[in-house]
Amino acid sequence: MPLEIYLDLLSQPCRSVYIFAKKNNIPFEFKKILLFKGEQYGEEFGKVNYFRKVPVIKDGDFTLSESIAILTYLAEKYGTPDHWYPADLQTRARVDEYLSWQHSGMRGIAGKILWLKLMIPKAFGIDVPKEKMDSAMEDLEEALTAFEEKFLQDKPFIAGQKISLADLVAIVEIMQPLGVGVNVFEVRPKLRAWKDRVRAEIGPALFDEAHQMIFNVEEVAKSTDPSAKEIFKPKIKKLFL
Amino acid sequence: MPLELFLDLYSQPCRSVYIFAKINEIPFEFRKVDLASGEQYGEEFGKISVLRKVPVMRDGDFVLTESVAILQYMVEMFSTPDHWYPADVQKRARVNEYLSWQHTAMRSHAAKVFWFRCLVPIITGAEVPKEKMDSALEDLSSTLNMFENKFLRDQHFITGDQISLADLVAITEMMQPVGAGLDIFKDRPRLSAWRDRVKQELGVAAFHEAHEVIMNAASLPQEMESKGMLEFIKPRIEKLFN
Numbered sequence: 001m002p003l004e005i006y007l008d009l010l011s012q013p014c015r016s017v018y019i020f021a022k023k024n025n026i027p028f029e030f031k032k033i034l035l036f037k038g039e040q041y042g043e044e045f046g047k048v049n050y051f052r053k054v055p056v057i058k059d060g061d062f063t064l065s066e067s068i069a070i071l072t073y074l075a076e077k078y079g080t081p082d083h084w085y086p087a088d089l090q091t092r093a094r095v096d097e098y099l100s101w102q103h104s105g106m107r108g109i110a111g112k113i114l115w116l117k118l119m120i121p122k123a124f125g126i127d128v129p130k131e132k133m134d135s136a137m138e139d140l141e142e143a144l145t146a147f148e149e150k151f152l153q154d155k156p157f158i159a160g161q162k163i164s165l166a167d168l169v170a171i172v173e174i175m176q177p178l179g180v181g182v183n184v185f186e187v188r189p190k191l192r193a194w195k196d197r198v199r200a201e202i203g204p205a206l207f208d209e210a211h212q213m214i215f216n217v218e219e220v221a222k223s224t225d226p227s228a229k230e231i232f233k234p235k236i237k238k239l240f241l
Numbered sequence: 242m243p244l245e246l247f248l249d250l251y252s253q254p255c256r257s258v259y260i261f262a263k264i265n266e267i268p269f270e271f272r273k274v275d276l277a278s279g280e281q282y283g284e285e286f287g288k289i290s291v292l293r294k295v296p297v298m299r300d301g302d303f304v305l306t307e308s309v310a311i312l313q314y315m316v317e318m319f320s321t322p323d324h325w326y327p328a329d330v331q332k333r334a335r336v337n338e339y340l341s342w343q344h345t346a347m348r349s350h351a352a353k354v355f356w357f358r359c360l361v362p363i364i365t366g367a368e369v370p371k372e373k374m375d376s377a378l379e380d381l382s383s384t385l386n387m388f389e390n391k392f393l394r395d396q397h398f399i400t401g402d403q404i405s406l407a408d409l410v411a412i413t414e415m416m417q418p419v420g421a422g423l424d425i426f427k428d429r430p431r432l433s434a435w436r437d438r439v440k441q442e443l444g445v446a447a448f449h450e451a452h453e454v455i456m457n458a459a460s461l462p463q464e465m466e467s468k469g470m471l472e473f474i475k476p477r478i479e480k481l482f483n
Contacts, residue, residue, distance in 0.1 A: 050391045051342075062331055069337035076330050089317050090303055096310035101292075103344035135480070150291050238376070 003028040004058040006048060008035045009213040010220060012111060013067030015172040017055045019202055019210050020071055020165070024080045028057075036123070036220050038228025068099050071165050083162035094159045098151050098166035106173050109143045110184075112136045113177040114217060115240055122221040124233055132241060140177065140184070147174075148190055156197055163201040171198045172210075179214030244269040246311075247289060247297040249276040250454040251461065253348065254308030255296045256413040260443055260451045261312055261406075265321045277461060278468035309340050312406050324403035335400045339392055339407035347388065347414045350380045351425075355458070356478070358421035363462035364471050364478050381418065381425070389431055397438055404442040412439045413451075420455035 005021060005028045007014040021028050033039045033054050040052045049056040049065050056065045057073075064070055075085040086092045116128045116136050147170065151158050158166040174195070177184055185192035199207045213220075224232075246262060246269045248255040262269050274280050274295050281293045290297045290306055297304060298311045300318075305311055316326040327333050354377050357369045369377075388411065392399050399407040415436070418425055426433040440448045465471055 051387070062334075064334050064338060066338045066341035068341040069334050072337055073330060073334040076333075089314065092317075093303075093305050093310050093314045096313050097305060097307045100307035100309040100340075100344070103341070104349070108345065146292065 001060055004031050005029070006031040006033050006045070006054050006056045006058075008033050008054050009210060010035060010217070011054055012107065012172040012176055013169075014055045015210045016165075016168050017057075017067050017070050017074075019172070019206060020074060020080075020084070020168060022206055022210075023202060024074075024078060024084075026074060026078050036223065036228060037225045038231060041228070041231055068169070071169070075165065083159075083164055084168075085165050086159065091159050091164075095164045095166045098158050099169060101151075102169060102173065105146065106143050106170065109136070109139045110173045110176050112240060113140060113182050114179050114214070115236070117180040117182070118217055119221050120236060120240065122218060123224040124229060124236060126233075126236070126241070128241070137182075140182075144174070144184060144188065144191065148188065152190065152194055157194070163198060167194075167198050168202070171195060171202075175211055176214060178211075179217045242301060245272050245299040246270070247272045247274050247286070247295055247299070249274050249295050250451060251276055251458070252295055253352070253413045253417050254410075256416070256451045256455075257406075257410050258296045258298070258308050258311050258315075260413070260447055261315060261321075261325075261409060263447055263451075264443060265315070265319060265325075267315060267319050275468075277464045277470060279470050279473055282473075309406075309410070312410070316406070324400075324405055326406050327400065332400050332405075336405045336407045339399055340410060343410060343414065346384050347411060350377070350384045351414045351417045353377045354381050354423060355417040355421045356481075358418070358423060359458050360462060360465075361478060363466070364475050385415075385425060385429065385432065389429070393431065393435055398435070404439060408435075408439050409443070412436065412443075416452055416455060420452070420458040422459070 003021075003026065005017060007018055007030060009015055009018060018030075020026075033045060035054070039045060040049075040054065046052060048058065048063060051065055053065060055067050055070060056063065057070050059077075064073060072085055074080070085095060113136060116133050120126050120128055151166070151170075155161070157163050158170065174184060174191070185195055244262075244267065246258060248259055248271060250256055250259065259271075261267075274286060276295070280286055281295065287293060289299070289304065292306055294306065296308050296311060297306050298314065299305075300314075305314060313326065315321065326336060357374055357377050362368050368374075392407070392411075396402070398404045399411070415425060426436055462471075465474070
């Protein structure tokens with residue numbers, strides 16, 4: 001039985017897993033979960049992942065959640081090229097360092113922009129106070145600056161000369177605000193150059209295909225399932241407002 | 242030159258790094274970074290880490306932040322017993338799954354309760370509004386339920402029969418609200434049993450030594466006040482918890 005990967009490409013961690021699997025020709029069944037239809041709350045999916053989140057993989061009897069764990073599992077199991085998760089101790093530590101920091105340092109911060117600017121008003125009809133938006137944009141600027149100054153510096157990629165899981169996980173998060181017209185690369189040439197390098201390494205076709213969803217966000221927002229809306233609303237309010 | 246570990250044992254991730262190094266007899270120099278006095282914001286520490294957080298590890302020229310990365314590095318560098326971070330792909334994946342999930346779940350919710358109980362009142366001069374406190378406690382309770390039902394289940398440790406980095410990182414986060422006087426293990430027999438097993442594996446003496454500082458957290462607000470930290474931290478706190 002082939003690997004099953006449960007994904008919604010609107011989700012950043014799903015994109016990193018998708019890109020990694022495709023780039024490395026890892027055979028898998030794409031199990032689509034439409035988050036805005038509330039499919040993650042269904043009975044079926046609850047049996048797959050207790051947390052009702054994506055991505056999740058099923059490798060025979062073995063089920064695994066958390067994109068970071070999935071990526072390193074796939075790298076190991078399929079013997080992908082060394083640069084993705086280098087054997088060299090210190091180079092690997094640089095990758096691990098980013099993969100750890102990004103949970104609270106980048107992911108929530110970059111992800112929030114799409115929610116506050118589009119999803120919350122369009123899908124839920126809730127007004128977002130200006131100060132919340134301003135605060136979120138401030139946090140984003142800080143995160144991108146930390147990314148450039150601490151993680152990227154003057155190197156072509158986070159771990160050094162070659163692309164790794166760190167760049168992959170970083171790019172899918174940093175791309176998210178573009179879905180609502182926040183062009184994070186506009187005034188950051190170093191960041192833009194890094195993005196171009198990452199896109200080239202992944203392959204422009206695969207990169208663009210994986211990111212297509214975020215440019216259709218408005219459509220997705222408008223067609224949010226009413227029952228899903230009910231489940232989301234309190235969570236959204238708690239998380240973002 | 243031995244490893245240098247820049248630590249403050251008030252900090253949960255510092256404790257996991259400290260305990261791991263001690264019980265595996267990894268030689269290191271303890272470089273105290275006094276968070277209560279804002280040492281992390283000083284010029285000296287800024288040269289060590291631009292992110293101004295602890296723990297930090299310095300191995301000669303190589304400087305590494307993020308406790309999870311430091312633990313993974315030490316496992317490899319010092320060839321610690323396999324159970325800490327098993328070579329078996331699926332077992333290791335289970336450890337990684339917990340280490341990934343915990344950042345925005347256990348860590349975040351347990352830390353918030355600590356801040357709300359122990360520090361925010363003295364920094365802002367007012368108790369945390371009841372609904373915010375209740376909400377934080379609810380989140381923590383939910384997270385502990387997830388820990389018990391999804392990660393621990395009926396096993397002895399997160400990966401099964403043996404302790405791993407996942408249990409170590411988990412226990413140090415859970416101890417934070419305990420330091421603020423909230424016994425999160427009360428009425429949770431399965432969690433308490435796991436805690437006792439973890440303490441045994443780590444060594445009760447090592448565990449208590451590492452947690453001595455946080456268990457005296459009641460004195461932290463006065464300590465911060467006397468070191469002039471309260472005014473400094475106020476805007477940061479207001480942003481973080483609003």
